[in-house]
Amino acid sequence: MNIILLGPPGAGKGTQARLLMEGGGLVQLSTGDMLRAAVAAGSEVGKQARAVMEAGQLVSDEIVIGVVSERLDAPDVKAGVIFDGFPRTAAQAEALDRLLAGKGLVLDAVISIEVDDELLVDRVSGRFTCGACGEGYHDTHKMPARDGVCDNCGATEFKRRADDNAETVRARLAAYHADTAPLIGYYTAAGKLRTVDGMAGIGEVARAIREVLG
Ligand code: ADP
Ligand code: ADP
Ligand code: ZN
Numbered sequence: 001m002n003i004i005l006l007g008p009p010g011a012g013k014g015t016q017a018r019l020l021m022e023g024g025g026l027v028q029l030s031t032g033d034m035l036r037a038a039v040a041a042g043s044e045v046g047k048q049a050r051a052v053m054e055a056g057q058l059v060s061d062e063i064v065i066g067v068v069s070e071r072l073d074a075p076d077v078k079a080g081v082i083f084d085g086f087p088r089t090a091a092q093a094e095a096l097d098r099l100l101a102g103k104g105l106v107l108d109a110v111i112s113i114e115v116d117d118e119l120l121v122d123r124v125s126g127r128f129t130c131g132a133c134g135e136g137y138h139d140t141h142k143m144p145a146r147d148g149v150c151d152n153c154g155a156t157e158f159k160r161r162a163d164d165n166a167e168t169v170r171a172r173l174a175a176y177h178a179d180t181a182p183l184i185g186y187y188t189a190a191g192k193l194r195t196v197d198g199m200a201g202i203g204e205v206a207r208a209i210r211e212v213l214g
Pocket of ligand 2: 054
């Protein structure tokens with residue numbers, strides 16, 4: 001099964017992708033994580049993406065499509081992919097159609113996680129992750145059970161993203177509405193779109209996703 005999690009910054013795409021992976025088999029493909037890794041590694045892609053990401057703008061289609069295309073050549077994706085944060089533009093959606101078709105893969109569903117803009121600033125501003133395993137947390141909605149200790153792996157180092165501040169979130173939201181929200185129409189026309197209420201709690205959203213996936 002290959003699915004896309006579509007939604008604005010802070011909607012819960014990464015959180016739900018990790019929960020879906022627990023079921024087994026599926027691989028999370030987060031272009032944000034891949035680009036951050038490229039920035040950290042100082043690669044050519046990282047050098048080109050860094051300033052754009054810090055400003056909350058979209059990295060060029062050419063770069064992102066290149067990164068995804070390469071990732072889809074790895075054998076582990078055959079089990080099924082959860083696309084998290086990709087595609088974000090019409091050009092990316094069309095490129096993904098071509099990439100999947102070229103590999104004989106099928107897109108099963110696009111899950112649109114709907115959350116009002118007002119809530120997203122809080123979601124993004126309160127976000128932090130485990131430095132060791134990447135588990136996601138939130139200052140008010142999802143604190144580790146033991147203060148300062150990751151529930152998932154026991155590590156005690158956490159990190160916050162440079163672009164997770166109220167100012168940059170506004171730019172990212174603007175990019176979402178201008179370039180990514182139109183994909184809802186694209187995938188509705190393709191008969192692939194399923195919608196879930198992302199304002200509900202994490203567990204409830206996870207249940208709703210399992211339900212629409214059947
Ligand atoms: P995205 O990948 O869409 O940007 P995340 O999955 O990183 O979003 O979630 C953003 C923040 O909101 C994280 O701190 C996460 O713990 C929290 N969060 C995710 N889903 C929910 C939810 N349904 N209710 C409350 N907080 C949530
Ligand atoms: P979030 O889900 O919280 O919006 P991501 O981790 O998906 O954050 O993305 C962080 C940043 O990485 C984006 O603001 C953008 O600069 C870049 N990025 C990630 N995915 C894409 C993409 N598919 N196209 C263009 N830029 C991207
Ligand atoms: Zn951890």
